[in-house]
Amino acid sequence: MTNIQKQEIENLRGNFRGKILLPEDHGYDTARQIWNGMFDRKPSIIARCVGTSDVIHAVNFARNQNLLVAVKGGGHNSAGTAVCDGGIMIDLSLMRRVTVDKQARTARVDGGALLGDVDYETQLHGLAVSAGIVSHTGVGGLTLGGGFGWISRKYGLSVDNLISAEVVTADGSLVTASAVENPDLFWGIRGGGGNFGIVTSLEFRCADIGTEIYSGLIVKRFEDAREYIRFHREYVRTLPDEMTVWMVIRHAPPLPFLPSEVHGKMMVAVPFVWLGDQARGEELINPIREITESLGEGIGMNPWVGWQSGFDGLVGHGARNYWKSHHLKGLSDECIEEIIRFANQLPSDECEVFIPHMEGAPSRIAKDETAFSHRNTPFVLNIHTRWQDASDDEKCIAWSKDFHSATNGFAQGVYVNFLSEEGETRVKDAYTREVWDRLVEVKNKYDPNNLFRVNQNIKPSG
Numbered sequence: 001m002t003n004i005q006k007q008e009i010e011n012l013r014g015n016f017r018g019k020i021l022l023p024e025d026h027g028y029d030t031a032r033q034i035w036n037g038m039f040d041r042k043p044s045i046i047a048r049c050v051g052t053s054d055v056i057h058a059v060n061f062a063r064n065q066n067l068l069v070a071v072k073g074g075g076h077n078s079a080g081t082a083v084c085d086g087g088i089m090i091d092l093s094l095m096r097r098v099t100v101d102k103q104a105r106t107a108r109v110d111g112g113a114l115l116g117d118v119d120y121e122t123q124l125h126g127l128a129v130s131a132g133i134v135s136h137t138g139v140g141g142l143t144l145g146g147g148f149g150w151i152s153r154k155y156g157l158s159v160d161n162l163i164s165a166e167v168v169t170a171d172g173s174l175v176t177a178s179a180v181e182n183p184d185l186f187w188g189i190r191g192g193g194g195n196f197g198i199v200t201s202l203e204f205r206c207a208d209i210g211t212e213i214y215s216g217l218i219v220k221r222f223e224d225a226r227e228y229i230r231f232h233r234e235y236v237r238t239l240p241d242e243m244t245v246w247m248v249i250r251h252a253p254p255l256p257f258l259p260s261e262v263h264g265k266m267m268v269a270v271p272f273v274w275l276g277d278q279a280r281g282e283e284l285i286n287p288i289r290e291i292t293e294s295l296g297e298g299i300g301m302n303p304w305v306g307w308q309s310g311f312d313g314l315v316g317h318g319a320r321n322y323w324k325s326h327h328l329k330g331l332s333d334e335c336i337e338e339i340i341r342f343a344n345q346l347p348s349d350e351c352e353v354f355i356p357h358m359e360g361a362p363s364r365i366a367k368d369e370t371a372f373s374h375r376n377t378p379f380v381l382n383i384h385t386r387w388q389d390a391s392d393d394e395k396c397i398a399w400s401k402d403f404h405s406a407t408n409g410f411a412q413g414v415y416v417n418f419l420s421e422e423g424e425t426r427v428k429d430a431y432t433r434e435v436w437d438r439l440v441e442v443k444n445k446y447d448p449n450n451l452f453r454v455n456q457n458i459k460p461s462g
């Protein structure tokens, strides 16, 4: 590091309320860690921001010093884009404040908050923000890509509930993005990821769901997977938006309601959430119980905060992950055969085949309303490849890629938040042609020099 660079860093420190960490500093190694243990990247500087002015100082410093910039929200993205080698990591993970306006049913959320932070605060009033299903995921990255979870079929995606956002753009300006202020930016951040600036806070509409929901998990035999999935593909599409039923194929964790001989065996888990009266919910899920034999079930009125963190332990921090995904046009017999074939060869006990059902409120929103494309997807196929030892990398990654290729013919598009490092063509698959062209225009205006490029990148055309 030159003396000039050292002086610039000292100047940055002088203006900064949070912490500037260099590789020799205590806390540096913890701060650079992200959810996916595959990434051991070492930024030259980590700027741990505690407020918007810190973010502005960090952006100005990065631009003036011509540094590569990675932005860490919750640090959860499986592509590892929250951290870079060299350059600066602008770390928002200390910015987690959530403020709820009970009367207006809105929540203002800091750019580094986690989903659990939002659930804890909104649930004080029986409210919830439509978002994802694992409480240690970041609200920032999830929302900027789209954001779906247990209540999105009823209430829309996270982007559909975003009212406004505060954004620090590449030139260091702080701007509001909403339907009335900078509407082009507001359109772009609702699906275009972190390409246009750093979002320091997000304002959401909340849903009034109460504090307990009828929900649970029915576990089916893997031996009956063919028959069950054929039933499931039709059944879920007959359900009202208040009922969300998904499917996960994996080795059974030691769930308390499963007999011990089932633990570790292959299963088809069918989790559901019902937003309504318990008796009606029970009627609606009965067909799942009746179609094939069940190995067990854990169902009841669950506290929302508990349900939302119930799966956290299965996808904790630090494991090695290589995720592949695409939207499925449907679950044809041929597609089901491929799913079963690859499920039969899971390369580790932690891998899972995750198939959420997506249709509902998001599909009824006009396709030019936000940058989130592919709103009419019935199913997503997520290949969650997860393991512990680096010596298994090759085997696990090969399985994931082969599975993905074998199901490609049944797919149409992808959710940008589920991409690994897969290149520009694949990023384009997350969007329609019209949306992509419009995203490039927004990029040209707000980040013409591509300062924010450690992400699923939309390159400016200039």
Ligand SMILES: Cc1cc2nc3c(=O)[nH]c(=O)nc-3n(C[C@H](O)[C@H](O)[C@H](O)COP(=O)(O)OP(=O)(O)OC[C@H]3O[C@@H](n4cnc5c(N)ncnc54)[C@H](O)[C@@H]3O)c2cc1C
Pocket (backbone or CB within 6 Å): 035, 070, 071, 072, 073, 074, 075, 076, 077, 078, 080, 081, 082, 092, 111, 112, 131, 132, 133, 134, 137, 138, 139, 140, 141, 142, 143, 144, 145, 146, 147, 148, 149, 193, 194, 195, 197, 198, 199, 200, 315, 417, 418, 454, 455, 456
């Ligand atoms: C276990 C697991 C469960 C998941 N479940 C769901 C789910 O239920 N629903 C769903 O929709 N998605 C889900 N996802 C995908 C998730 O939406 C993405 O991984 C998302 O990027 C996570 O956001 P983050 O802030 O934690 O990520 P980070 O890794 O911190 O950030 C990812 C990228 O987002 C951008 N970014 C993040 N925060 C900001 C910000 N404040 N301002 C500007 N840019 C920012 C940056 O470009 C960064 O590179 C899941 C992922 C995992 C690993």
